[in-house]
Amino acid sequence: MHTVTLMPQGVEVLLSAGSSLVELEFELYGQESIPFGCKVGACGACVIQVLDGANHLGSKGDDERDFLEFLGYAGDTFRLACQCSVNGAVTIKAALSRN
Numbered sequence: 001m002h003t004v005t006l007m008p009q010g011v012e013v014l015l016s017a018g019s020s021l022v023e024l025e026f027e028l029y030g031q032e033s034i035p036f037g038c039k040v041g042a043c044g045a046c047v048i049q050v051l052d053g054a055n056h057l058g059s060k061g062d063d064e065r066d067f068l069e070f071l072g073y074a075g076d077t078f079r080l081a082c083q084c085s086v087n088g089a090v091t092i093k094a095a096l097s098r099n
């Protein structure tokens, strides 16, 4: 199990190795979480900033990198949460706020 810390709330969720960050939607049902949409890397709703542990989220594919750059999120700290699998402790925050 690996700890995913969601900021700014500081909520910690344990996910099994290899789990998708999409699991956060179920683990945090009814609570503030990542705003998932399509869950296939096509809508951009789930952009996150990785504050710590970026190397624990698998590699960023060319399609994900290109789409993030198209959305204006260049740089290694931004990911599409729906395209990330957890392989170690990470600290993340949603780039898009619902507020």
Ligand code: FES
Residues within 6 Å of the ligand: 035, 036, 037, 038, 039, 040, 041, 042, 043, 044, 045, 046, 047, 080, 081, 082, 083
């Ligand atoms: S939920 Fe649509 S890109 Fe991740």
